[in-house]
Amino acid sequence: MSKKDKTVYVCQNCGHEALKWMGRCPGCGEWNRMVEETQRPVQPGGSRASFMSRPEAITHISMAPEMRLTSGVTEFDRTLGGGLVPGSLVLIGGDPGIGKSTLVLQILARLADRGTRALYLSGEESAQQIKLRAQRLSIGAETLYVMTGTRIEDFLEQLGTVQPGIVAVDSIQTFYTDDIPSAPGSVGQVREVASRLMAYAKNSGVPVFLVGHVTKEGAIAGPKVLEHLVDTVLYFEGDPGHLYRILRAVKNRYGSTNEIGVFEMKDSGLEAVGNPSRIFLEERPQDVPGSAVISCMEGTRPLLVEVQALVGPSPLGMPRRTAIGVDSNRISLLVAVLGKRMGMELGDQDIFVNVAGGLKVDEPAADLGIVLAMMSSFLNKPLDRGLVAFGEVGLAGEIRGVSQPGMRIRESGKLGFTRCLLAQSNQESVAASKKIKLLGAASIQDVHELLFT
Numbered sequence: 001m002s003k004k005d006k007t008v009y010v011c012q013n014c015g016h017e018a019l020k021w022m023g024r025c026p027g028c029g030e031w032n033r034m035v036e037e038t039q040r041p042v043q044p045g046g047s048r049a050s051f052m053s054r055p056e057a058i059t060h061i062s063m064a065p066e067m068r069l070t071s072g073v074t075e076f077d078r079t080l081g082g083g084l085v086p087g088s089l090v091l092i093g094g095d096p097g098i099g100k101s102t103l104v105l106q107i108l109a110r111l112a113d114r115g116t117r118a119l120y121l122s123g124e125e126s127a128q129q130i131k132l133r134a135q136r137l138s139i140g141a142e143t144l145y146v147m148t149g150t151r152i153e154d155f156l157e158q159l160g161t162v163q164p165g166i167v168a169v170d171s172i173q174t175f176y177t178d179d180i181p182s183a184p185g186s187v188g189q190v191r192e193v194a195s196r197l198m199a200y201a202k203n204s205g206v207p208v209f210l211v212g213h214v215t216k217e218g219a220i221a222g223p224k225v226l227e228h229l230v231d232t233v234l235y236f237e238g239d240p241g242h243l244y245r246i247l248r249a250v251k252n253r254y255g256s257t258n259e260i261g262v263f264e265m266k267d268s269g270l271e272a273v274g275n276p277s278r279i280f281l282e283e284r285p286q287d288v289p290g291s292a293v294i295s296c297m298e299g300t301r302p303l304l305v306e307v308q309a310l311v312g313p314s315p316l317g318m319p320r321r322t323a324i325g326v327d328s329n330r331i332s333l334l335v336a337v338l339g340k341r342m343g344m345e346l347g348d349q350d351i352f353v354n355v356a357g358g359l360k361v362d363e364p365a366a367d368l369g370i371v372l373a374m375m376s377s378f379l380n381k382p383l384d385r386g387l388v389a390f391g392e393v394g395l396a397g398e399i400r401g402v403s404q405p406g407m408r409i410r411e412s413g414k415l416g417f418t419r420c421l422l423a424q425s426n427q428e429s430v431a432a433s434k435k436i437k438l439l440g441a442a443s444i445q446d447v448h449e450l451l452f453t
């Protein structure tokens, strides 16, 4: 360490810096995440990554038609908002083993098939391991190049010889730069390596994928800082016990967020699922109380999923409340509303709520379906199989309208549903449909009357 090096303590969760060690990070409140890192002062004319354009009058900036690079895998391209924007930095985060490397390799191969020179840089696997995986995925693209290593300078030097049109770096936590003394994977390294790649992307116009592991807390390891730096953040998620994987855009400078792509993990790699609603409803039980279908919006696309509830007397003093795929606070709120507004006392009942297929639903529009599933289980009355529902439930027991009722109804009709329960205000705003009968409800009492009496 030279004399001028400065020691700081950096939170590995949020990137907060402090001059002395602390047990608890003042930035994010996490315990035991402060790690000593050494910062080297920047030398004038040093190698710090930078890019800067000349000042230009806004009226003179030419509008070249936006050229997006598409892979032809529509589930992927749509999640990005219609393909890759030149010079963009896309972070793909997810749990270890979920399929990030598989996804990235497959997308690069598809781009290579379409005539783009693609470069896959791995700091985790050897070239042979990557080849093995590629064989399993039946990848034979001529213009897909593989490089292995962990020092980012080596890689940047090689770029001139390859001249790629797309680059993927797997994973950002394994790379390091000589300019920073701390270990690979630390906040300082990850941030510096990412900003080098960002400078490369912006200067060359080549889009770059960064693969990042997620910690058990669900943040991309170390750096929330990375999320600010990149243009697009995609999360690859799914229950390892299920075959379905969902790619979700949580930040996108070039498209809408919450857009999702659905894939199935097969022996020969990931396969895009063209009609996810059908898949999520495939194994729906017949005439069993506690099952309801909701029509929710994932980004710009309606998706039908099944919500299941199991409500039964609890043998315990403290009844259990378990929610999978929905927010458990939301369940508590709906249980309280049912008790207060309808006299449906669930205080002494165990309640389990699950979204089938391993999907996560965080839209208030799911409320009505959850309420239906809980009522149906509690009253032991199955719901009509052709019924679908969407709507928000307020604290007064009122049913509130939600966005995009028309799209939700159309998707339901397409999948053969014959009745749709929705907020009265939504019913008034959409045209009647021949295919599907609309049942407008203003309160949960209406819902009870319409369906359970």
Ligand code: TYD
Residues within 6 Å of the ligand: 094, 095, 096, 097, 098, 099, 100, 101, 102, 103, 133, 136, 137, 265, 266, 267, 268, 269, 270
């Ligand atoms: P991987 O892409 O290595 O995950 P990550 O990069 O996110 O850590 O995928 C790992 C899992 O995917 C592994 O458990 C095996 C499974 N898999 C398949 O089921 N089919 C396949 O064709 C491949 C390549 C992997």
Ligand code: MG
Residues within 6 Å of the ligand: 100, 101, 102, 124, 170
């Ligand atoms: Mg991997």
